[in-house]
Amino acid sequence: MNAFPTDPPGPTTDGPASDRAHRPARAPSSAPYGDPARVLSARLAALHEPVATLVEQRAGTDPTADDPLRGLYLSDEAVQHLLDSWPSDAEDAAPGHAPSGPVPDVPQADPADRLARLAARTNLTELDTAVLLIALAPDVDRTFEPLYGYLNNDVSRRRASVSLALELCGVPAHLAAARGRFHASAPLLSLGLLELEDPERPFLTRALRVPDRLIGHLLGDDTPDAALLGLLRPMPEALPATGTDDFVRQLAARLKEGPLTAYLREPREGDGLAALASVLDAAGLDALRCAGAEDHVPELLREARLSGRAVVVPGLPEKPAALVRALTAATDVTVLLTDPRPYDPHWAPDDPLVLDAPGRRAGGAAAWRAALGPDADGFDLASAVAPYRLGGDRIQRAAHAALALAAFDGTPLSAEHVRLAARRQSASGLESHARRIRPDVDWQDLVLPDKPLVQLRELALRARHRDRVLGDWRLSAGGGRGRGVLGLFAGESGTGKTLSAEVVAADLGLDLYVVQLSSVVDKYVGETEKNLERIFTEADRTDAVLLFDEADAVFGKRSEVKDAHDKYANMESAYLLQRLESFDGIALLTTNLRANIDEAFTRRLDLVVDFPFPDPDQRLALWRHCLSRVPSAEDIDPEPLAREFELAGGSIRSAVVTAAYLAAGRDDTVTADDLLEGARREYRKAGRLVPGEGGW
Template identity: 50%
Template sequence: MTDLWTRLAAVEARVRQAVEKKLAGDPSPDDPFRGLYLTPEAVRRVLDPRPDPDVLVPAEPGSRLSTVAERFRLDALDVELLLVVLMPDVDARFERLYGYLNDDVTRRRATVGLALELCGLPQAGTGRFRFDAGSRLVAGGLVEVREPDLPALSRPLRVPDRVVAHLLGHDPQPDLVRVVTGEPKSGFVRRVGDALRAGIGPIHLRGEGGAHVATSALACAGLDAVVLDVAALVDRDHPALDAVVREARLRGAGLVVGPVELLVPAKTRLLRELAAHDDLPLVLHGRQHWDPHWTDRPVVPVTVPPDDREPPDSALNGYRLGADETRHVVSVATGLAALDGRPVADEHLRAGVRARNGAGLDRLARRITPSVGPDDLVLPDATRRQLDELVLRARHRDRVLGSWRMRPGGGRGRGVVALFAGESGTGKTMSAEVVAAEIGVDLYVVDLSTVVDKYVGETEKNLERIFTEAAGVHGVLLFDEADAVFGKRSEVKDARDRYANVESAYLLQRMESLDGIAVLTTNLRSNVDEAFTRRIDVIADFPLPDRVQRLALWDRCLGTAMPRGDDLDLEFCAERFELAGGSIRSCAVTAAYLAAAADRPLAMADVISAVHQEYRKLGRLVLPNEFGPYCP
């Protein structure tokens, strides 16, 4: 700060000298109309030769002014011009003085011509080009040239408020970015930091946790990180990007940008402009592979190893969360816990994870927030064990498939795929909802009617959109009645068979590279192609319930809130009516409506009538020996 005021005092001395000269040669200093016209005497003064340039004083080493000069590659003349333009922002007296020197009391800032004059430069010389759009002062965002329609020498100059604040020792949290001081680490992160320190870059980090690795690597290089809000930048005009680059330079920090997928293809220009700043440490990150055509400058692509992702809170194990996502989840969970009036619990954290999901996949699939748990299922023990195995795989896949590399090579993803096979109504969809609840994510049910298309290639495009959106979502993807798209390949007899097999081949490859959790359901397991079966991690069979399970289903579906009549015989229903769980639930709801219409407790007659209706829906015969004494 001392250096800045010393340098500004030198500028003030030159301004005083200029004012004294102007006063000494002014024929009418008390003229109330001065500044509104130009006298012949004033014309002769304009034609007088200019004084010799003053000696430029170098900035004091280590000061903010000298640091700005170094980071923006300013020479001594650039610094002097910057100080001249800065004066009205730090001393209000210079507004009036500059108005007098401009011969116009309304123009209270330095113009291009006045700045050149105060630095002893000829107005027709090369000094005027220090304020061109490509100059270090203007392109670096240190000086703004206003009113471009005026003649070049009359254009007013201004130092942006952010630059003034920095020179005066204040660095507020800026718009569009946040400033992060990372924590130095060893291993891969330190190697990236060493590369940045050596001037290698830009670097693109591909994989989960790229933002955290970027800030930690910059910390290893001794730099803070200016993290760009890419989503906000997409909606801004070009000048916002200049302000971001200026912020990084003012702080002597590296710039972290990502995920880059949000900028391509519509905003690829911004990536190209960012990469053009070869003096700025730049780290990009995202899930996609880097496309060398995005920038003219070569970018070094690096894949983030699984071990170097930021470990989340222990309660968030099993979720693939980066540093930013973890902060967001914890913040949302804290707010939800405060609304509940109790400490943060696992359900709050899980709700925070679900809150991270965008609406992109909602347009392609139906989102279900789980409202059931394992106790709501009535299944054989073998099926329950298979569901438990699916949950176990989902929670520990990063360690087993990532850190322990149990699925190496071949471009294989770290996804978990399950097949639920069984007749309609045996609990496949409900079980998928329970799995999602156990993992702590939402269930996304894909509507295959919106996926399958009769035109060649359209089904693959629809599925690719679903898989792409699902990659950024914490959820379980459910393909109900999946044999419609995952069916067996057939012998090629015509063009339709060939294209159908191409569709199946695409699905095989896409399921192999899946990074999420997918559940396929089918009514007939033999309909699913064996090649898909080989790629499935868990296969759960859902048989029709036996008598004991049917009794439990009847009791659970009727619930505890509805009054029951004395003649209700659920043992008889479980013994005689071989129905799946979905059909039993349908019967229970129909019987409840009949009891409500009669305004009485649920009676056995209501249940028998409901079962009779369900038989007709299923196309089954009503046999007297099956209904016994209740035969309608």
């Protein structure tokens, strides 16, 4: 096709009079650098000339050119003119006086020439670009509407048709290659740049429409497609992520080479998105992060092509095949998918690059410090965030929430603000199977001998540094074993096992979830394992402490198989043994009798903490600790109670609660008699003889 002059005559609204050929040409102007709308206007100005030329050709030979009702009916003269204009043979089928193609010589180096950039990015041919310009002309310049209606010989059809576009481009309409540019698989239609309307009409008279979003883009409007409103989310900031440098560097280098479709399987929700944020930042690419895109894939891909950005889809739908198939088919766009599920080859005929996203390490103080800024200098940030494994944009959101909480309290940012915000970002589905406890205790509330106290502190220490010891120092046992922390608390009822679990959770800044065994154990075969799997899976992706209270029910010893019940009970134990090995969270088990726990479970435990029954000195400390917050008589002395009543810590607390109610009923302070009555009631509840009663 022949190129147009850089500065063609300006647009005109004159009718198809014969003297239009003698109108003066517009003076040349400088190239419209910097403004996309001016660049597009220059291209359309160049289009006026071939349109005007074609109109003049029609007017010179059409006997109905001056008929005011032209295009509304066919006169005898018009029919005869059509018959006379038929070519005598196939060689004359091409128009003899077709105008030149409408691709103006606007300098391609101008960054504001979005049509040229789009053509280069999507590999459009010169004919494709010309057709696109012809089709969008009436949407940008109204003077094209009546002219297109005249050339279509139908005043109601004011858009370019297939035949009109080809004629303006100087291409014969009977050529298969030319007609193929309007096929559904051709770039213009397959990339969503052009729509072919009126499928019931003959092919050549079908109207061409350019989507409004594309026109807006060419004019300089970067507002996303209306169909994507509410679906697009900003990418999280690229935060420092120790241990993922090699992954980020390798994938970023691959993205710089050209479009790529990749699938990242993430160990926890958000890990893949966090890694991609760092990768895209290293590659210097922007991205469209879209959730729920399954119904708007064409609009999403078109938006990516217009802006030159990558597509990021975190979290696939339950049935992802259709979405994955549509996205992987777009080989000209970088598409990055993340999901916890392994990639299934049945999802799409063309497999993406499948990678394992690096897991988010616990802690990540550098990422937290980058998100919190200088406000994090007033406390030990590394210790505060050590237990958390937040990924994606969760750290950024938690940091904003922590700063908002500090501003609300009117105090400087503290570790408690950070911990509270982090817990809220770790929303969990565990509550359907477990009871959540928000710890409100600390180490001062524990009255225990030195040995179990040291072990409990070690348990919290293991939870903080497991990534370094098992990961960086490569002390993991291998075999797919996780980096979980498992502990067993053994001791009589009331010796402080559950309270200790709550204290450990409080020290780590995590919520405690007490598993409700009644919602786990099921009489139907296999259902118990399914319920446990849901719990472990949710616990793996949640920063929390999981407590199996009275764990004998599910972690008991395997027995000799004598009937079907024994067989399936042993299968449950075998499942638990395997699942504990791959567990990445923090789980604590409590039992009243350590001997009831299968030895295979104890071998997989990190710590076994024995809670002894308190001796008299320990009981005295427990009495005094419970009374420390209760208004008591000045002469009260719990030493005789500690010596005479052999009560565990839980029973001592219950005795003090009873005494407190008795005192509150009198609107008085707690007396020695109140405490004595409370202790006696605990003995009676346990079915024991009360000192001073019943033959003591």
